[in-house]
Structure formats: C-alpha cells, structure tokens
Amino acid sequence: MSEPAARLRGKDLLGIADLTSSEISLILDTAEAMKEVSARPIKKVPALRGKTVINLFYEPSTRTRTSFEVAEKRLSADTLNIAIATSSVVKGETLIDTALNLEAMSPDVIVMRHASSGACHLLARTCKAGIVNAGDGMHEHPTQALLDAFTIRERKGRLQGLKVAIIGDMLHSRVFRSNVYLLTKMGAEVWACGPPTLMPAGVSELGAHATSSVEEAVRDADAVMMLRIQLERMQGGFFPSLREYFQVFGMTPERVRLAKPDAIIMHPGPMNRGVEIASEVADGPASVILDQVANGVAVRMAVLYLLAGGGDDETAA
C-alpha cells in the first residue's frame, strides 16, 4: 500500500469513493493517535479549540450522532446538535436555505445525516464549512467504513489480502457501499452476500464478489460483517419472512466455523438478534461489535482533526 498522505485534499469528507488509499491510511494512522487520547484520565485535547461543529441530523441516530459529539468534545470543539424534529424542515424549508442560515453563523464543520443520497454534495457546494457525511440515503457512510477498517486493521495488522464477507441488504446500504470502496482500495477482497432482491445492479463492477451462498461468502473469511435487515424490506416483498431470512442468511455459530479460526464478527448496529445474527455469535468471543463503537470515536476525531485542525504544531498526541 502507498504511504500515508500528508493531508486530505478536500475540505469535505463526502464519501470513500473520493479518497485515495494514502488518504485512507492517513486517517487510520491519525485515528491510532486519537484512540490513545480516549485512554487518558483527561480525555481531551485542544486541537479544535475555538472551532464550531454543527451536527445536522435529518434522520434519527443514536450511535453515530453520539459518537461524533463525543469526538468533537474530546477535541475541544464547540458543538451543537440540530435534529429533524426541532428543525425548520417540518415547516418546509429547503436544505439549501437551512445550509445558508447555518453558514451565516460561520461554523467550521457541519456533520450531516440525511435520507437523500447526494444531500451532502448539495450542502458542500453551498457552504464554505467542511462537510462530513454521517450517512446520506443509500449512498455512503464513510466514517462507518473507516471505523470498520480501523477495527479490522487493529485485529489483523493489515487490510491487504484479507477476505471480508459482507452479508445482508446491500441494495439499501450506505455502509456496504463505503466498505466495498474502502476495502478494495486497500487491497482486501470483498464478498457481498444476500438475496438477489437486495443486491444492487452492477455489484461486481463496484468491486465485490457477489454470491447468494452464505457458506461461500464466509468460507475462510478473515472478517464477517453483518448488515441490519429492516422489517420494511419484508413488507416491500424483497424476501418472504424474517424467519426464512435467518434460515438462509443468518449468522449462526455453525456458519462462523466456516471462516478462519481467528475471524472477527462485525456489525455496524443496531442489531436485530435472531434476524441477521444469532445472539451466540453477537456475544461470542469473535465479536468485535463493541470495539467498533469505541473505535468510531477515534476515527471521527481523526477526520475532524484532519479537516478542521489548526497547524501542524497542534498535534493531538
């Protein structure tokens, strides 16, 4: 893999598709330093002191919003949260008008989650502030893929040459898209597994091996990543029942045994126990699901620091 970049090229993090492998390495390396901050008795550095970060969430989120907020506070940024229920969206304001109003208050970074793919691109074209995509529609969720990669690298020491199986609803998943871009850029081999009804068109052109056989996907995998299955997909006719879904695709201890002995089990949350993953697997020794959550803070600190941090003198470590 190429050497880490010295800095990120853009003012925004809209998606993994825009990053080079050396930029990804830079973020992951920076996150290692940030993780050390979270282990200190005083979990705070002044890297973003005097900077304003707005968390603009048009979709409900517990994990991601909290993770960003913790990351921002540990970097000493001034943060504020705008959630859809309390925003002017219910009165019909357009995204651009909201963005212009926020821009008038001179934030340094806006972290946004939105139900429409490409909403962060629209925001980035409108605002001078750096935009961090916290999930846009079915498009990308770049910090999730970065924390997943960080977690794999932490356990395996590398990404290059690993087999990663991603199992579930690829069609509607921004986590899948960001992960397939990131892992293939870093030299890993990605297997995408789910019912054909939940597989996006051209999945192999995205860089993944596609299969409907969970056994084929999991066999000799170094990491197995389960994606959340939403109940409304069953109502939408994508598969017959949650019961049958678990029978065909659910991650059971038997299926885990097909993977490498030291394989790790991942899930971006929130989990549906008994639908895509058995509790014995979610809570088992191979599970790194809570490590992912912890690493999310470090990765988000790294992204915010690299986009909005001051000069080189204000290093986090």
Place this chain on the structure above:
Amino acid sequence: MRLLLKGARVIDPASGVDGARDILIEDGRIALVDVSISPSEAGHTTVVALGPSLVVCPGFIDMHVHLREPGYEHKETVATGAAAAVAGGFTAVACMPNTNPVNDSASVTRFILKQAAEAGLARVYPIGAVSKGSDGKELAEMADMRDAGCVAYSDDGRPVATALLMRRALEYAGMLGLPVIDHCEDMTLAGEGVAHEGVHASQLGLRGIPSASEDVMVERDVVLAAMTGSHAHIAHLSTSGALRSVRAAKERGVHVTCEVTPHHFTLSDERLLAPLAYDTNLKMNPPLRHAVDRDALVEGLKDGTVDVIATDHAPHHADDKRVEFDRASFGIVGLETAVSLSLDRLVHAGIISLPRMVELLSTNPARILRVPGGRLQAGDAADLTILAPDLNVTVSAPAFRSKSRNTPFDGWQLRGGVAATVVGGRVLFVNSEVPGIAGLGRA
C-alpha cells in the same frame, strides 16, 4: 408581400430536393421553389441573398413539449414556450396535456389554442389526454378534442395505465385517424426510481429505474397496435430493448413509430458521477441510460428505426431543481438546444446526413401528427427553418426565451445552429450571430 430567398441550400426530403434553390414567398405561402427565380419576374419583392452556407428546410416540428399552461405558468406559458420554439428553430410544437387542469376536454384545448394565437409565434398543436384527468380510468372525449384541434392523444407524464385502456384508446383513436402517444413505463417496475438502474445509480445510492420498465411497456403497446391496427407512437424511447421491439414491429408491418430526445442520444448515465455529481439537471424520465443504450439510439437514428427527434421540453422553476436529487422534478428544457445538438452530435459526427436530420425534425413529425408542413410545396404555408450548420454555438441558458433554465448543456460549445425561423411567411427569429442573415431580419 413577397419575399425571395436566394442561393441557399434547400433540403426537402418530401420532394427529394437537396441543392441550391430560390424560394419565393407570397402572402405567407410558398409560391415557388426553383433553381433560379429572378427578382424582376417577381415584381415588388424583397430579395434576401442567403448564400450556400445556409440551409433552408421545411419548418421543424417538435412533437413533444410541455408548455405548462394552464396551471404552472411560473414554469412556462404557451407564449414563452412558443418563443423558445422559434428561437430554437421550431415552427410548430405539439404540447402534452399534463397541465392543470389536464387537457382532457375541448374547452382546455381551445384555451391553449387561444393563448397560442395571441402569442402569434410558433404553431401550437395540443395533444389531448387519453383518459379523463389522465388518471387511467375512463376515456376522455377524444372526438370532441379532435374537433377542437387536438392532433394526438397521450397521458404523458405517466403511461396509459392498463392494457385494456390502451386497447380501447387505440381502437377509438383509430376511428378518429389520430395516433396514441405513450410514455412507456411499467410503474410497478420503476417504483420510486430516480436514475437508470445500473452500476452508476448503485454507486450514487440512487433508486434505479430498470430498462425493463420501458421494454415491457413498449412490447405491450406493439402487441396492442398489431391487434387493433391503430397507430401507436412511442414517446422518448430510451433503451436498446425498446428499440429492438420497435424495429421488429415495423418489419412485420405494425403501425408503430417512435421518437428519441437529444439528451438521450447525447448523454449517458455515467454523467451523473462527474463533472457535477447529483446534478438535478440530469434527472429526467426516462432517465439517462447506459452508454450501450445511447449508442443503440444513435444507430436507430441512422438506420431509420427512429422516426423523430423530439425534445420532451420540460420546463421547471429553479426551486424545483435546487433540492436533493430524489426530491427534484424530472425533466429538462430542450427547445433551444435540440438543433445544435442534432447538428453537432449526429450530422457533424458523420452519423446522419442533413436531409435525414430534416426528416427526423420535420418530414416525419408532420406525417405522424397529420399536420400541415414537413415539406416545401407551392401553396403551403411558408414555415421554414434556416440552419447555419457551421456556426459555432455556445449554449447560454440565461439567454433562453423559455421561462426555465433547467438544462445540463449550459456552456456547451456546439457546431451548428439556427439562423432564422419563418412561420407563415413571417420572420419570427433571426440569429444575429449568423453572417449574411441580417437582411432577412429587415424583410
């Protein structure tokens, strides 16, 4: 009042003319087309020397536009749409009925024609709804609308909802001698899609509209046109599969015709990624398809499978486009870019000849809609489109006559443009960029 146009290349596929001709216009009608008409024998006549670099064609007819009036006058009106038409080289347009109220009755048809007459620009041919309110249930009063001036029937914006309704519409329209124009899309397959289903939509996380949604509907219409013996016209055909259906249907003598838009023969869906990701001016229905489909459309334009170039001119206010991609309105304006795109992308690219382009933009739409024009014949109204095929054109959306600016072609540099537009002998548009055309402006 006499006007004599001298020395231009005249192309009229209907009469097989392609060469230097003079055209004499008298009282708004074509009086004579001949190799050399001398001013003296014509008497008191304004003579305009056009020269061989300009091409005079029978007036172009855009058989698929949305003029938005009544109901959406902030997007376009009959008058502004007709102004855009003449600026784009069209002497006539046929307007779709998806206004508010829908043009599903003779009174709305007459209102549109009244607005068009007051504007006094391009001719406007209303297309009546197939079903009342275009809601896919009961047939609209098709005979009454024909008598008021409708030239075809369509529920455009959506497909003719059911196979049974399409059958009845074809049978009834057949009695009236008019075509049914269908927006072919199986809505259950298209779902909430906003972009062509393929790897590029997958990359962008946009819900897909599969090619199959168009293919199955075109095949349905082909089967029903064969069954009824009536004329089905496929609007804005966009897929290679649909083109194959039309080609095969024509080979076995089914009365099916089709049109292709300039944006579908120019662009393909990878454009959604770059240079401007999620550009809402690339959102239209049918969506920009795969490059393979675009290439198939180009082949169809060349081999004769495609009958017509039509724009699907769909004006939208900037507010309808400056939003998230999946919330943005479908459609782009096309009247003021179609001729330059056709010249640049098809004629200068060596794919079709100029006479073939005139067939696609004039001869064939006139034949399909059974309206006057589409030819240069003594006694006909003098509707002329004059082209400057070698003019360098830079598309400028802010300069459009249309009320709307929603085009992905702003700033494009194209070779070939409109020199002038003449409707009923009246010179309604003269392009000041074209050398040697100024005299026509004073005529």
